[in-house]
Amino acid sequence: DAAVKGGFETFMNKEIHDQPQAVADTLLGRVGEKGELILDEMRISETVMRSVDKIVVIACGTAAYAGHVAKYAIEHWCRIPVEVELAHEFRYRDPVVSEKTLVVAISQSGETMDTIMAVRHAREQGAKVLAIVNTHGSTIARESDAVLYTHAGPEVAVASTKAFLAQITACYLLGLYLAQLRGNKFPDEIAEDLEELRLMPERIQQVVDTEGHVQAVARELAEERTVLFLGRHVGFPVALEGALKLKELAYIHAEGFAAGELKHGPIALVEPGQPVFVIAPSPRGRDALHAKVISNIQEIRARGARTLVIAEEGDDAVEPFADVVFRVPQTPTLLAPLVTVVPLQIFAAALATAKGLDVDQPRNLAKSVTVE
Numbered sequence: 162d163a164a165v166k167g168g169f170e171t172f173m174n175k176e177i178h179d180q181p182q183a184v185a186d187t188l189l190g191r192v193g194e195k196g197e198l199i200l201d202e203m204r205i206s207e208t209v210m211r212s213v214d215k216i217v218v219i220a221c222g223t224a225a226y227a228g229h230v231a232k233y234a235i236e237h238w239c240r241i242p243v244e245v246e247l248a249h250e251f252r253y254r255d256p257v258v259s260e261k262t263l264v265v266a267i268s269q270s271g272e273t274m275d276t277i278m279a280v281r282h283a284r285e286q287g288a289k290v291l292a293i294v295n296t297h298g299s300t301i302a303r304e305s306d307a308v309l310y311t312h313a314g315p316e317v318a319v320a321s322t323k324a325f326l327a328q329i330t331a332c333y334l335l336g337l338y339l340a341q342l343r344g345n346k347f348p349d350e351i352a353e354d355l356e357e358l359r360l361m362p363e364r365i366q367q368v369v370d371t372e373g374h375v376q377a378v379a380r381e382l383a384e385e386r387t388v389l390f391l392g393r394h395v396g397f398p399v400a401l402e403g404a405l406k407l408k409e410l411a412y413i414h415a416e417g418f419a420a421g422e423l424k425h426g427p428i429a430l431v432e433p434g435q436p437v438f439v440i441a442p443s444p445r446g447r448d449a450l451h452a453k454v455i456s457n458i459q460e461i462r463a464r465g466a467r468t469l470v471i472a473e474e475g476d477d478a479v480e481p482f483a484d485v486v487f488r489v490p491q492t493p494t495l496l497a498p499l500v501t502v503v504p505l506q507i508f509a510a511a512l513a514t515a516k517g518l519d520v521d522q523p524r525n526l527a528k529s530v531t532v533e
């Protein structure tokens with residue numbers, strides 16, 4: 162058993178450690194010498210890809226959060242509107258799709274029934290479906306017009322980790338490919354982000370290397386009953402994923418919010434001692450989001466929250482208002498989820514372990530939900 166887990170206590174822990182390799186493998190062979198993207202499994206013609214006027218991402222669970230990240234990146238790089246929808250909602254709401262819609266189905270297993278049914282529905286409406294799937298030869302891969310495999314390797318733990326990072330990576334590849342193909346507004350930025358993407362595996366490794374610190378904090382919080390997560394921009398889906406992980410693994414009530422919504426409700430939940438994770442955007446970002454999130458941290462701290470802040474190295478502005486800081490390496494804003502989610506995964510697994518729970522097989526959950 163220990164051998165299959167590569168010497169780790171749990172598959173989840175092993176899979177967290179596999180993440181730098183999973184991302185490297187998803188990138189492997191897809192970026193050419195001159196920085197051009199090569200997507201060999203793309204069986205949708207370039208003509209069709211150029212004519213796409215809307216993208217709809219369909220997925221369930223963690224895979225849907227990868228879709229949320231994709232929306233920020235693809236809309237910015239490609240100027241194509243992107244919608245993200247839970248597969249089970251998409252199918253039953255008479256969605257507007259046409260021959261010019263590209264539906265992107267994201268699934269680790271490729272066997273999630275709701276996602277399969279949504280793929281079928283989209284194709285019946287004439288949309289092209291591109292699958293971002295981890296499992297070769299799975300139903301979604303077979304039934305789609307094109308497949309972009311995430312080469313994350315088999316994922317055993319029920320709660321998805323390395324498949325999630327690989328899905329996000331595949332979405333970036335898709336976005337950068339479309340941007341190149343369609344002639345984008347920011348060629349320098351695209352080239353730069355592509356170059357930065359190649360550096361992500363080692364940055365993810367740096368975060369994995371901080372696990373001892375994260376685990377120690379998790380053990381201190383093992384008795385908590387509610388944990389909140391705040392993020393904005395791409396940090397918002399990261400907050401949602403952090404909350405999902407904690408629910409799934411530690412059976413703790415956890416909720417993720419867009420930081421800008423704080424004043425519209427969630428701040429009422431903050432009472433003295435309430436742990437709140439905040440994913441701080443890069444202070445080097447072009448917009449003023451960093452300052453806004455700092456002010457959110459101040460607001461909740463003033464009401465007694467225990468603030469656990471995920472911040473870039475060198476971001477000193479968070480220090481005065483953070484009870485705990487988890488550092489991540491500097492990255493371009495759109496790529497940050499690949500590093501900022503890692504402490505949240507480690508935290509959830511460590512907290513579940515501290516509670517004596519089965520990290521790999523949480524109660525009531527299945528790795529792949531093959532029924533509706």
Ligand code: G6P
Binds near residue numbers: 269529
């Ligand atoms: C289940 C798993 C999740 C996963 C979701 C979607 O709920 O427990 O970890 O994110 O299904 O699965 P898929 O295989 O389609 O990515």
